[in-house]
Amino acid sequence: MSELQHGPLEDRHRALGASFAEFGGWLMPVSYAGTVSEHNATREAVGLFDVSHLGKATVRGPGAAAFVNATLTNDLGRVRPGQAQYTLCCNESGGVIDDLIAYYVSDDEIFLVPNAANTAAVVASLQAVAPAGVTVTDEHRSRAVLAVQGPRAAEVLTGMGLPTEMDYMAFQDATFAGVPVRVCRSGYTGEQGYELLPEWDSAPVVFDALVAAVGQAGGELAGLGARDTLRTEMGYALHGHELSPTISPLQARCGWAIGWKKDAFFGRDALLAEKAAGPTRLVRGLRATGRGVLRADLAVLDGDRQVGITTSGTFSPSLKVGIALALIDTDAGIDDGAQLTVDVRGRQVECEVVTPPFVTAKTR
Known part of the structure; x- marks a missing residue:
């Protein structure tokens, strides 16, 4: 078993009473x-999440953006x-090694934020086909990731002198x-929010200021438990x-994140074939x-x-x-409105089929 990894703010979380x-x-x-x-505070005011476990990688070199575009969907x-x-x-079979966020820094630099456990696999997949002059570097501990989410998120950042007036999925480099x-301006909660990526070793300075500002705005620190209920x-x-790796983007209703007209990306042939035939299963609510x-x-x-x-x-x-996502x-x-049951340890729980989201998104 690999050694458990620790983020840059663990001592802060312990002092604040985290489990x-x-x-x-x-x-x-x-x-x-x-x-x-924590969930309700995020929906109603603002929540602060430390998600520094998320991976970080950088693709650099002439044509880095074009290279990434020929590999990711x-x-x-x-x-x-x-x-x-x-x-x-x-x-190559159309399964998903990982889903991630690509930050377009320049034509020669793309910054990637994959999931923690899959960072090495994403980096290895890109390194295996990188052309001469393009480097793919695992920079997992280069930056922390702090998510400020909720209707008062912009107020918190503005009070700290950080930028907030940007379009959804736009980013700016600043200092605090x-x-x-x-x-x-992004997030994983369905609320208007921001993800802040300070330097790893300097993250406590930013975190301490955010804790104070979020508290003044009537918000709360939030952990991965609330992050999961919010995203579900x-x-x-x-x-x-x-x-x-065995559930495709089409089955997960993420086909919108595929550039179908592109000439190349990992898994393209398999995904085109699945699109033509229609997926055999779909994620439903x-x-x-x-x-x-x-x-x-x-x-x-x-x-x-x-x-x-x-x-x-x-x-x-x-x-x-109770809510669930199901393949x-x-x-x-099965159509929306259909009545199904879920077997919970031998007891049948009645459910209605719906199309997510279960609540209205406010990201924009």
């Missing part, structure tokens, strides 16, 4: 005041320097107290759940109408027939019911 758990090989804060409280030609883009790194900070309410895919807590890896039933399996499940603090067989003929 911890392993995630993606890293010891990360799961909650402070409690997941429901989305069309990097749709954005320009100063913008970020959600994209996927696929395998002499610390370089990359600020991107939005129907956002999580690698290892709705996306994996399930909203519990009966009592019960939904979790991942539970059988989804139409009568006595299994038609799918849950990929994520939680209690929705916003809706106050449902497309040939089962």
Whole structure:
């Protein structure tokens, strides 16, 4: 077993009363005041998340942007320097090695933020085909990642003198107290928010100021527990759940992140074939109408027939019911509004099929 990794703010989190758990090989804060409280604070005011476990990698050299565009799924030609883009790194069978954010710094530099556990695999996939003069470097500990999410997020950053007036998925490089900070208007909660990437060793300076500012704005520190309930309410895919080496972007309803007209990207032939034939299963939403807590890896039933399996499940603090995402067989003929059941340890929990998100997005 590999050694558990530690972020740059662990001592801060311990002093603030966080509970911890392993995630993606890293010891990360799961909650402070409690997941429901942190979730509601993010929806109603502002939440502060430390997600420094996320990976970082840089592709540099002449034509770096063109190289990335020929490997990752989305069309990097749709954005320009100063913008970020959600994209996927696929395998040749069309499965997903990882989903990630690509920051378009310049034609000769692309900064990537993959998931923690998949950073090495993404870097290796790109390094294996990088042309002469283009380098792909794992820079996992180059920057921390702090997410400020919620309707008062802009107020918090403005009060710290950081930029907020930018389009969704745009970023700017700034400084706070002499610390370089990359600020991107993005997030994983469905709320208007920002992700701040200060230098790793200087992250405590930025974090301490954010803790004070978020508290003054009526917000809370939030852990990975609230991050998961927030993203599940939005129907956002999580690698290892709705996306994996055996779950394609089309099955996960992430086909919008594929540049179908591009000449090349990892997994292109397999994905084009799947698109033409139609995926055999699709991620759908399930909203519990009966009592019960939904979790991942539970059988989804139409009568006595299994038609799918849950990929994520939680209690929705916003809706106050159980919700889940599930891969449902497309040939089962299941439409929105259909009544299915989920087998929770031998008890059948009744659910209604819905199209996510479960709550309205406010990112823009």
